[in-house]
Amino acid sequence: MSDFLPGLEGVPATKSAISFIDGEKGILSYRGYPLETLAENSTFEETTLLLLDGELPTKKALNDFSQQLKDNYRIKYHIRQMMRHFPHTGHPMDMLQTAVSSLGMFYPGTECLTDANSCEDLDYVRNMTVNIIAQMAPLVAMWEHIRNGWDPINPKHDLSVAENLLYMFNGEEPDPLMAKIMDVCLILHAEHTLNASTFAALVAGSTLATPYSVISAAIGTLSGPLHGGANQRVVGMLQEIGSPKNVESWVDQKLKNKEVIWGMGHREYKVKDPRATILHKLVEQLVAERGGHLDDMFVTALKLEEVCADRLGHKGVYPNVDFYSGILYSEMGIPEDEFTALFAVARSAGWLAHWREQICDNRIYRPTQIYVGSDMRDYTPIDQR
Numbered sequence: 074m075s076d077f078l079p080g081l082e083g084v085p086a087t088k089s090a091i092s093f094i095d096g097e098k099g100i101l102s103y104r105g106y107p108l109e110t111l112a113e114n115s116t117f118e119e120t121t122l123l124l125l126d127g128e129l130p131t132k133k134a135l136n137d138f139s140q141q142l143k144d145n146y147r148i149k150y151h152i153r154q155m156m157r158h159f160p161h162t163g164h165p166m167d168m169l170q171t172a173v174s175s176l177g178m179f180y181p182g183t184e185c186l187t188d189a190n191s192c193e194d195l196d197y198v199r200n201m202t203v204n205i206i207a208q209m210a211p212l213v214a215m216w217e218h219i220r221n222g223w224d225p226i227n228p229k230h231d232l233s234v235a236e237n238l239l240y241m242f243n244g245e246e247p248d249p250l251m252a253k254i255m256d257v258c259l260i261l262h263a264e265h266t267l268n269a270s271t272f273a274a275l276v277a278g279s280t281l282a283t284p285y286s287v288i289s290a291a292i293g294t295l296s297g298p299l300h301g302g303a304n305q306r307v308v309g310m311l312q313e314i315g316s317p318k319n320v321e322s323w324v325d326q327k328l329k330n331k332e333v334i335w336g337m338g339h340r341e342y343k344v345k346d347p348r349a350t351i352l353h354k355l356v357e358q359l360v361a362e363r364g365g366h367l368d369d370m371f372v373t374a375l376k377l378e379e380v381c382a383d384r385l386g387h388k389g390v391y392p393n394v395d396f397y398s399g400i401l402y403s404e405m406g407i408p409e410d411e412f413t414a415l416f417a418v419a420r421s422a423g424w425l426a427h428w429r430e431q432i433c434d435n436r437i438y439r440p441t442q443i444y445v446g447s448d449m450r451d452y453t454p455i456d457q458r
């Protein structure tokens with residue numbers, strides 16, 4: 074029997090050609106293209122096609138795909154009605170998971186994928202993929218209105234995913250800088266090798282569950298604070314610290330209590346996460362655009378990064394993607410509990426790219442365990458216990 078490795082650390086569980094991480098050098102690439110290049114030159118739509126199909130699309134392929142997404146922005150009446158009955162205090166990630174799994178009731182199931190080792194019905198795969206990716210942002214934006222007791226705003230079918238997300242959130246066409254920043258955020262969050270939520274998606278997908286079940290499993294997994302849910306915790310943590318002058322004593326107390334610092338550390342990276350570097354620059358860009366005034370939250374975050382590098386750098390613990398994304402979204406006026414849902418909007422691209430890659434060569438996940446329970450024993454009737 075092989076050794077048990079908690080958290081499957083370092084255990085290869087699949088083969089994939091979608092993305093690559095060098096955690097010592099802080100490198101992330103999608104399909105061989107450095108993330109920094111994509112963030113600068115690409116769009117979420119183009120990056121999504123790259124993740125799904127493996128190559129940068131032609132102009133025509135990109136236009137067709139973008140149009141297909143736009144044609145799928147509208148959320149069905151029955152889903153909208155169902156969402157009106159959700160408790161308005163419900164967390165956006167719970168809403169999203171429930172709404173996505175409910176969407177599955179409206180579409181054909183995986184009887185379209187009849188052979189467990191085939192991906193023959195590529196039309197089914199592409200249609201479901203487009204449908205889910207297109208609906209994620211409208212669901213999140215609509216919920217913001219529904220939970221506040223307002224009527225949701227209908228999507229605008231001439232806008233990109235990022236523009237339409239902001240439009241449906243705020244009710245007005247977004248400022249180009251905001252739309253660009255949101256688009257870059259979607260690119261940065263779209264994919265990240267075999268993280269916990271992608272693994273959950275692959276486990277669900279390996280049973281030939283529908284893509285709606287696959288994505289709903291992934292959304293639930295992303296929501297936890299050790300994974301995507303950390304971006305919301307970061308802002309709460311910075312508010313708790315309150316000011317840069319409190320950072321050192323706050324960190325020392327946390328470390329003494331053996332508590333984690335949200336947005337710090339990563340299983341793969343032993344240096345600053347390359348996405349955190351880009352998000353950090355985006356916060357600076359936004360601040361500069363607004364006259365250069367650094368607010369307390371950002372200055373506290375900068376100090377926290379410095380103190381953590383001093384106290385935790387020797388363990389390879391540096392800011393991860395969730396550290397600066399929460400700060401950036403706060404600066405953009407997005408409510409804190411929506412941050413992880415925005416992460417899910419973007420990550421739907423990566424989840425579905427992995428789902429598609431796997432169903433072409435599927436084998437059900439069924440690992441083993443090391444049994445540490447009791448030996449066989451006699452059953453004692455209840456009145457004799």
Ligand SMILES: CC(=O)SCCNC(=O)CCNC(=O)[C@H](O)C(C)(C)COP(=O)(O)OP(=O)(O)OC[C@H]1O[C@@H](n2cnc3c(N)ncnc32)[C@H](O)[C@@H]1OP(=O)(O)O
Nearest residue numbers: 299300301303333334335336337338339340388390393395
């Ligand atoms: C999108 C994403 O999912 S990015 C990650 C988002 N999650 C967070 O920000 C939560 C905070 N971070 C963490 O909890 C962890 O760093 C994780 C879950 C991301 C990675 O966990 P693991 O790979 O299991 O790291 P592990 O727990 O083994 O950490 C190694 C060492 O660094 C320490 N460490 C790691 N992260 C942190 C942290 N955030 N704060 C304080 N110490 C930390 C650990 O205590 C451990 O120290 P030790 O060797 O003295 O025991």
Ligand SMILES: O=C([O-])CC(=O)C(=O)O
Nearest residue numbers: 264265267268269340394
């Ligand atoms: O890779 C991980 O473990 C977590 C992560 O950063 C991501 O999913 O983006």
